[in-house]
Each structure stands twice: as C-alpha cells, then as structure tokens.
Amino acid sequence: MIKVSCLGAAGCVTGSNYLLELNHDQKIMIDCGMFQGGRQIEERNYKNWSFDPKQVHTLLVTHAHIDHIGRIPKLVKDGFRGKILTTSPTVELSRIMLLDSAHIQEMDAEWQNRKIKRKNHKGLVTPLYTTQDAQKSFSLFSAVERDTKISVCPGIWARFRNAGHILGSSIIEVWVEDGDEKVKIVFSGDIGKNNQLIVKDPEVIRDADYVFIESTYGNRLHRSFEESKAEFVEAIEYAFSNREKVIIPAFAVERTQEILYILGEYHRKGLLPNIPIYLDSPLAIGATEIFRKNQRFYDDAALEIVKNGNDPFDMPNLRFTETTRESEAINHIDGPAIIIAGSGMCTAGRIKHHLKHNLWRKGSSVIIVGYQASGTTGRMIVDGKKWVKIFWQNVAVRARVFSVGGFSAHADQDGLLEWLANFTQARPRVFVMHGEPSVSEQFAALVKERLGFKAYVPRWKERLILSPKDVSMELFAEEDAEETISQNMLKAIGELEAELQQLKSRIADADAETKLTEEDVDRLKFIQEEMQIVINTPEYADSAGSA
Numbered sequence: 001m002i003k004v005s006c007l008g009a010a011g012c013v014t015g016s017n018y019l020l021e022l023n024h025d026q027k028i029m030i031d032c033g034m035f036q037g038g039r040q041i042e043e044r045n046y047k048n049w050s051f052d053p054k055q056v057h058t059l060l061v062t063h064a065h066i067d068h069i070g071r072i073p074k075l076v077k078d079g080f081r082g083k084i085l086t087t088s089p090t091v092e093l094s095r096i097m098l099l100d101s102a103h104i105q106e107m108d109a110e111w112q113n114r115k116i117k118r119k120n121h122k123g124l125v126t127p128l129y130t131t132q133d134a135q136k137s138f139s140l141f142s143a144v145e146r147d148t149k150i151s152v153c154p155g156i157w158a159r160f161r162n163a164g165h166i167l168g169s170s171i172i173e174v175w176v177e178d179g180d181e182k183v184k185i186v187f188s189g190d191i192g193k194n195n196q197l198i199v200k201d202p203e204v205i206r207d208a209d210y211v212f213i214e215s216t217y218g219n220r221l222h223r224s225f226e227e228s229k230a231e232f233v234e235a236i237e238y239a240f241s242n243r244e245k246v247i248i249p250a251f252a253v254e255r256t257q258e259i260l261y262i263l264g265e266y267h268r269k270g271l272l273p274n275i276p277i278y279l280d281s282p283l284a285i286g287a288t289e290i291f292r293k294n295q296r297f298y299d300d301a302a303l304e305i306v307k308n309g310n311d312p313f314d315m316p317n318l319r320f321t322e323t324t325r326e327s328e329a330i331n332h333i334d335g336p337a338i339i340i341a342g343s344g345m346c347t348a349g350r351i352k353h354h355l356k357h358n359l360w361r362k363g364s365s366v367i368i369v370g371y372q373a374s375g376t377t378g379r380m381i382v383d384g385k386k387w388v389k390i391f392w393q394n395v396a397v398r399a400r401v402f403s404v405g406g407f408s409a410h411a412d413q414d415g416l417l418e419w420l421a422n423f424t425q426a427r428p429r430v431f432v433m434h435g436e437p438s439v440s441e442q443f444a445a446l447v448k449e450r451l452g453f454k455a456y457v458p459r460w461k462e463r464l465i466l467s468p469k470d471v472s473m474e475l476f477a478e479e480d481a482e483e484t485i486s487q488n489m490l491k492a493i494g495e496l497e498a499e500l501q502q503l504k505s506r507i508a509d510a511d512a513e514t515k516l517t518e519e520d521v522d523r524l525k526f527i528q529e530e531m532q533i534v535i536n537t538p539e540y541a542d543s544a545g546s547a
C-alpha cells in the first residue's frame with residue numbers, strides 16, 4: 001500500500017513536508033520545511049514528528065527556501081540518519097540558509113530567556129535547533145544530477161526536474177512499485193514563472209497518476225514584468241532626484257540576485273545614475289556567490305551576459321557590506337544610494353536600521369518587491385500606514401512607497417493551470433497544497449472546471465492512500481467506484497486487524513508485571529490514526545456521502 005501523509009503546507013503556505021510510505025518498510029520524505037507566519041502556526045515546528053525520524057530512509061528536497069528545508073536540523077537532531085538528496089545549488093544554498101536559520105533560533109531563544117529571567121519565571125526555552133545541529137545535517141546532503149532517474153530505496157525511484165523557481169529548484173517525479181502496482185507521483189515543489197530572470201522555465205511533465213501542486217498564487221494574476229521594471233527605475237530616479245536613498249527589503253535567495261541582475265542590465269544600458277549600491281546582507285552576499293558559481297543552471301539570457309564577459313550580478317558601484325560596522329557606516333553617508341537588505345518582510349535584520357534612518361525622510365523611496373505576510377512591518381508599509389513601529393519606536397512613513405508586483409518567483413493562476421494542462425492525456429488526480437485555504441480551494445475548483453481533473457485540498461496531517469492509475473481512473477465511473485472503495489476499505493481494515501493481532505499477542509506473552517512499552521503505545525496510536533484515515537480518506541468519504 002502506498003501512502004502519502006501531508007505533514008506541512010496543507011491548508012497553509014509554509015512547512016512543506018510529505019511522508020511517503022510503501023507498505024511499512026520503506027519511508028521517504030519530500031521536503032522538511034519550517035512553518036512561518038505567526039505564533040500559532042510556528043508552534044507546529046516544536047511538535048513531535050508523527051513518525052520516527054530514525055525510520056525514514058531518504059529525504060528528497062525540492063529547493064532551498066526555508067519553508068522547504070527549515071526543519072531539517074530538527075529532523076537530524078531527532079534521529080534521522082538517511083540521505084538528503086537534492087541538486088548541487090540546493091546543497092550549497094541550504095547550508096547558508098540553515099546556518100542563518102539556526103542563528104535566528106538561537107537568538108530567539110536567548111531573547112525569550114532574558115525575558116523569562118527578568119520575570120523570575122522558571123522554564124527556560126531551548127532553541128528549535130542550534131548552529132551545531134545545522135552543521136550536523138550537512139554531512140547527510142548529497143547532490144544528484146537533474147533529469148536522471150535514481151533509485152532511492154527498494155521500490156522507489158525519483159527524478160529531479162527544473163522547477164524554474166529559484167536556482168537549483170526542482171519538481172520531483174517519484175515512481176513507486178508495490179508488487180504489480182505501479183504509481184507515479186509528481187511533487188511540484190514551488191513552480192516559477194515562464195521567462196523569469198536567471199533560471200530556466202519550469203520543465204513540462206506529461207504523465208503522472210497523482211500531482212501534488214503548490215497554489216501560492218492560485219487565485220491571482222501577476223502584473224507584467226516590464227511594467228514592474230519601469231516602476232523600479234522610477235523609484236530609483238525619484239530618490240536620486242531628491243538626493244535621498246532607495247531602500248529595498250529583499251529575500252536573500254533569488255529576489256536579491258534578480259534585483260542585482262536588473263541593476264546590472266540598467267548599468268550596461270547607461271540607465272542607472274552613478275550612485276553607490278550596497279548589498280547589506282551577509283546571507284544575500286553568500287547566496288550571490290553561490291549563484292555566480294553555478295552558471296550551468298542559468299537560462300540563455302543570463303548565459304549570454306556571461307558570454308559577453310560580464311557578471312550578471314555585478315556593476316562598478318556595487319559594494320558588499322559584510323560586517324556590522326560596514327553596515328552601520330552606510331547610515332552616515334550623505335546623498336543618494338541604493339540599499340538592498342534583509343529581511344524581505346522588514347521583520348528582522350539590517351533592513352530595520354535602514355528603514356529607521358530613511359522611512360521618515362521625504363524624497364526617499366522604498367521598493368517592495370516581495371510577498372508581505374499580514375502583520376509584518378513590510379505589509380503595514382504596503383498598506384499605506386502613516387506610522388510604523390521599528391525597534392519600539394514610531395517612525396513616520398514619508399518616503400514614497402513603490403509596490404512592484406511583477407517580481408514573484410511563483411507562477412500565478414494562469415501559469416499553474418498552464419503547467420498542469422500538460423498532464424491532460426494522463427488525467428492525474430490533483431492534490432492542491434501550499435496555499436491559504438480559500439486560495440487552494442478556489443484553485444482546486446478551477447482545476448476541476450478547466451481541466452476536468454479530480455482535485456482535492458488535503459488537510460494538515462491527512463494521509464492519502466494512493467492506488468495505481470487504473471483503479472483511481474475507474475473512480476470516475478460511478479458504478480465501479482463503489483466496488484473499488486469497498487475493496488480499498490476492506491484492505492485497510494485487514495491491515496489494521498493484523499496490527500491489532502500483533503499487539504494482542506505481544507501483550508498476551510508479557511507477564512503480569514509488564515506494562516505497555518513505548519512501542520505498544522506507538523502501535524496503538526498508529527492503529528488509531530489508521531482508523532481515522534479510513535474515515536477521512538476522500539474515496540471513503542465520497543462513498544459515505546453518496547450512500
């Protein structure tokens with residue numbers, strides 16, 4: 001039996017994490033991301049795994065964004081010793097991302113503990129993981145070639161295809177063989193736009209029995225990129241003519257490099273005023289170095305720049321400010337400059353200092369180029385708030401704010417549908433993931449309407465039983481459906497019976513003094529969960545509804 005548990009990015013955008021089980025012997029994972037965006041959802045990061053990390057054979061990673069890799073050090077800390085397979089840029093980017101994340105975890109815990117100590121309360125907190133935990137996970141990473149089918153473990157094969165989202169990002173095709181049953185599952189990861197800067201367009205895939213697709217922008221269309229680039233130049237010219245600064249909060253991976261790429265292009269065309277440009281983020285500087293080293297993952301346009309003897313991410317006025325002292329010095333420099341700094345949503349890091357120094361200055365500009373989650377300082381600036389709080393101080397927003405929408409590294413609604421339409425012949429069953437609940441539901445409805453595929457939005461922790469194509473295709477036929485459903489249900493109950501039988505004999509063998517072991521409790525929990533699945537699996541639910 002092939003099962004996929006949706007342990008993250010189910011009904012939300014973050015925490016991507018699937019557990020794929022082939023019978024009880026083979027367990028692999030796809031992505032192991034962090035939940036982000038508010039305390040309630042972030043608490044999930046601290047919860048115990050609903051499986052034993054020691055038993056997971058391999059982790060396949062789609063790309064190096066923290067919502068796809070952020071819990072890897074915790075997984076390793078909790079006993080995972082398998083391989084972590086991904087593309088080589090993802091291996092490199094994951095290292096700097098995880099070190100940065102560990103540092104944030106440590107700082108957070110330290111800050112909370114200071115507060116706890118002040119109140120003289122007990123119960124100091126420990127970080128989710130430390131720098132040491134992150135470093136321990138690095139030895140498990142190994143790079144795989146793209147477009148090559150690899151054997152993951154007995155009965156499971158995988159192939160990494162370009163997802164066109166960030167450097168090294170992948171869609172992962174997975175083949176699972178259970179005796180005579182063969183199933184192909186495609187995990188989209190995050191899908192980029194066509195014609196995105198630097199990276200190649202997402203790979204077209206035509207066949208699959210099941211597709212797990214992201215839906216971040218499943219309800220939206222992006223503004224055109226040309227329009228966005230024009231706005232970007234306008235923002236620079238505005239601040240330059242006022243002899244003020246341009247502040248760009250940017251995510252360290254991909255977005256920062258895209259901005260450098262555009263600035264480089266404008267420089268070569270002579271459109272950029274002669275002012276200093278600061279890349280003020282050690283993480284973004286590290287990421288840019290990795291981009292520079294991995295030219296074979298560039299698209300044709302980026303390669304053309306290299307061929308002409310240029311570096312797509314460089315120009316004469318660009319300065320990397322690695323140390324805190326260099327960063328602070330920027331604030332004492334008079335006159336116009338462009339400052340690119342993290343974090344992307346203005347919630348932490350050096351960008352806060354630059355906003356504190358420039359947001360209140362009439363004539364300066366702030367360019368918002370990325371997604372701003374609700375509740376973040378970045379979102380308040382975009383929403384036109386007159387004051388925002390930075391370092392416990394109210395700062396007036398007098399700078400001109402430019403929201404440049406066309407820089408997204410995600411396909412929009414049309415892009416996602418277009419990518420999915422390539423599967424028309426195969427007519428896979430679609431699971432809509434990685435989106436706000438209403439957005440995913442809306443997108444699932446659209447998939448049904450436009451493409452005629454069965455589409456479903458799994459809930460968090462939902463476990464799906466995936467039967468081979470011919471069976472699930474038969475589900476389209478009303479009469480056959482009932483039979484398949486009852487057969488599947490019988491099979492599931494049969495497996496549960498076997499589990500119960502084992503538990504029964506274990507307890508019968510034990511003498512009167514023996515208590516239930518941890519393993520017994522686990523087994524009971526497992527049976528309970530499985531019962532829940534029998535009740536919640538869509539096929540079974542459909543049948544209950546139609547009965």
Ligand SMILES: [Zn+2]
Nearest residue numbers: 063065165190
């Ligand atoms: Zn991503």
Ligand SMILES: [Zn+2]
Nearest residue numbers: 065067068190
């Ligand atoms: Zn993502």
